[in-house]
Amino acid sequence: MIQVAPLLILALLAVTFLQSGYDKIKDWKGNTEWLTGHFANTVLAKQVPFALGIILLLEIASGALCISGIIQHLMQDVVIRGLGFYGAILSSITLLFLLLGQRLAKDYDGARTIVIYFIPAIMAVNWLS
Template sequence: MIQVAPLLVLAFLAITFLQSGYDKIKDWKGNVEWLTGHFANTILAKQVPFALGIVLLLEVVSGILCVSGIIQHLVQDVVIRGLGFYGAILSCITLLFLLFGQRLAKDYDGARTIVIYFIPAVLVVFWLN
């Protein structure tokens, strides 16, 4: 039986992370420049390209796992502990990394925004567990 709600949240996470990853790849230099200023007064000041690379990897893998989970659910009717579950878990971890960065930079509005993404990500982990 197809469960629509988890599929919709997985699609939301996939779109979010794959688009964000694409943007980072397309405008790597611009992202590094902006983030260097954003994290200038933090412990990440000299680690921006490395940290951005880690976030890029997490986002792309999260997005791919979410898409794979949707396909797996539709083709194999796998709901519990399928690829989507692992995509949702990695999405939560990715969002925690992003939240940590925003809090470090004292960008509290940015941190609040990440919570908006975190809520459905945790919800889909709950549904698929």
């Protein structure tokens, strides 16, 4: 039996991370410049391009695993601990990295926004485990 709720959360995570990754690729220079200012007074000040690259890889991998998990779930017609589960876990880890960055930058509104995405990611981990 297809369970819709985990699929919808995986779709939310996939859209979120694939769009964010695409934006980073499309406007690498603009993102790097903005984030350099955002993290100017933090331990990440001199590592913005490296950190951005790590986040980009995590976002693309998270989104791809979530999409793969949706496909796997629809093909197998059963909730299993498969690609969607690993996509939800990687999404949660990615969000924790983003949360850490926002907290280091003392951007508490940005941190609060990330928590809004973290809650469904953890729900997906729970449903798919």
